[in-house]
Amino acid sequence: MTSDNSPAEQGPLRRRTVVAGATWSLPVIAAATATPAAAASATQTLVFSSIPTMIACMPNTAPITLTLTGGNVANVPVRVNTPPGFRFGGSGTDTFVTDANGVATIPAGSVIAGPSTGSALAFGGSAKTNAPFPVSQTGDLQYSTGLATVPENSGFIHTSSQGVNGNVSVKANGDIWQYRRSDGWQKLGTGASTEPSTSGLTQQPDGTYNAHWIKDGVLQYGKALATVPNNSGFVRTYGQGADGNVSIKSNGDVWRYNRQADEWTLLGTGASTEPSAAGISANPAGTLNVHWIKNGVLQYGTAAATVPTNSGFVRVYGLGTRGTIAVKSNGDIWRYTPQGDVWDLVGTGASTEPSAAGLTQRPGGTFEIHWIKDGVLQYGTRLATVPENSGFVRTYGQGADGNVSVKANGDIWYYSPAQNTWTKIGSGASTGPDAAGITAQGDGALNPHWIKARTDCR
Incomplete structure (x- = not known):
């Protein structure tokens, strides 16, 4: 933002009446x-x-x-x-x-x-x-290098994927669509929240997957209400497939859904209501619980997490049995590995934006973090091998399914662990959070869903 000493340019005076507008909690x-x-x-x-x-x-x-x-x-x-x-x-x-x-x-x-x-x-x-x-940004939903097969394909603002489990995508008008290999695309409803971190797939006890999503603060599951107690005031929901769900209210109440027990539990209050600020992770015994943030302090379940110098955290990504990624406001990025019950400082200068870190499998079967430092994509403590490695703003790591990363100019790159190659699949991608993910189609082949941002409003 700038200003100078030039006299004001005055046009014809037209007094406007101030009217009350609906609040919207994006930044x-x-x-x-x-x-x-x-x-x-x-x-x-x-x-x-x-x-x-x-x-x-x-x-x-x-x-x-x-x-x-x-x-x-x-x-x-x-x-x-x-x-x-x-x-x-x-x-x-x-x-x-x-x-x-x-x-x-x-x-x-x-x-x-x-x-x-x-x-x-x-x-x-x-x-x-x-x-x-x-x-x-909003636009048409893509799959790999072409249009996705979703009906009414325009105006999408968010999309998230879970590989073979499917995809959930939200339009700017609140329409929400779910893709599963078993039944294709289904419209779940209207009025969905258009903020990031407000929809995701969760497995139910019978083994099927549906999307948790938010409508006017009320948590939904598929085409029905979710079973969470006191169902109002929700602003974030993180569906993690078979690992369950964690959802957060505007007052900071944080609720966890345990699929095995088919029950919701209130873990605590005062949780961060920012996007990318909660996720489900395993402990050394393999038991799942929630990492979440309270006043910058990382929590695990109902107690403080064991991460060193536990303050200043702004983002956390739950990785299930693979652990946790947590990012501080100063750019320190930490990874928790349940198998060794250890926290490691991976690096400094990490992006503090949402959707800017994730876990990706390497060809040998081990896993490391993709993250962004000054626009340069990192992989663990090294540079990522993506060509033209600069200008990155989002990265979505999906374990064995690979990674998809987006540049500020809209270039979008896909990494396939099976091929151990990066491929540029398009340009003009949305640079917003929750705008890409990797989904399996009917034959099991994996490719990214992503949003190609519109360039005009006609």
Whole structure:
């Protein structure tokens, strides 16, 4: 975000009425420093103080605010120019008036997002500023190098896979689809959460797989309600196939589903509600429980985990019998191996974004972590062997099924352990979290499902 001392560009004043907008819990970009503008009466500064993430080609669901400080800040017109591809109705420019505290509000529903993140400009008083309007990309679901066979194939925002167990994919309009080799694609319902870490496949006691997913805070299983007690307020769910499920409420309550016992258990409170912040892992005896984060401290079941220097954790990935990956806010990345009951510091400088680490099998049958450092894909303590190794933002390790990794420019690469080769399978992939995974088709062949982001909103 930048600003300079140029006088404000003023258009015709059109006062907008502020209306209440629905909140949306994807990340919000907070205010950044803007260079003050010189004015005769006082120095003024204008910043975007709150910018919620929008979904591509859809209206903003929460207000966007700007704050003017210095001198007279009340009843000041603030002109906003949207990024290319965005619009206010039929125009890319609109004017909003500050309140007594210098806050100008762009109401929910006022801005139609473009296909991807872009930078907006704003002018108010004697100051101006700019800031990115973040966008969650949407597009057509792909399978390997072609289109997936899912009906109504457009507008997908998230997809996750579990190899032979299937795939679950969510559209920006809340439609949710599940793929299983036994019955193909089935639409499970509508109104699904469009945030990351809100759907995944879980095995039930009879051996079949269905998706746990969230609708208006209520946990679903397949086409019915989940059996979790006090079923409301859920914001994250992590389905791990035969290992079970862990789901988290907005108040921090964390619930575990044990498939063998067919029961839900409340493990604790105060859990992180961020994506990629819980998962199921085994202990040395082979018993499964949940790694989760409370105030930066990694938990296991109902007690603190045994990881050294247990503070500052922001991401955790459960690997079942293969253990756990945990990432700190400072970029330290740790791996837990149940077989040795040991935590190892794998490296430093790891990406703290969600969907940025995972376990992949190597040809000899052993497993290591794929993770990202400054855009470079790592494998354990070494560089990954992927060609053109730079610019990576997401990596999805799926054990013996391989790995799929995505660059900031949308290039998508697939690693096959059986062939021990990396293959570039496409370009234009969504760079958001939970946007790729490896699925087996009817004949057992494995390939990635991924989302090819739309490039316009027509």
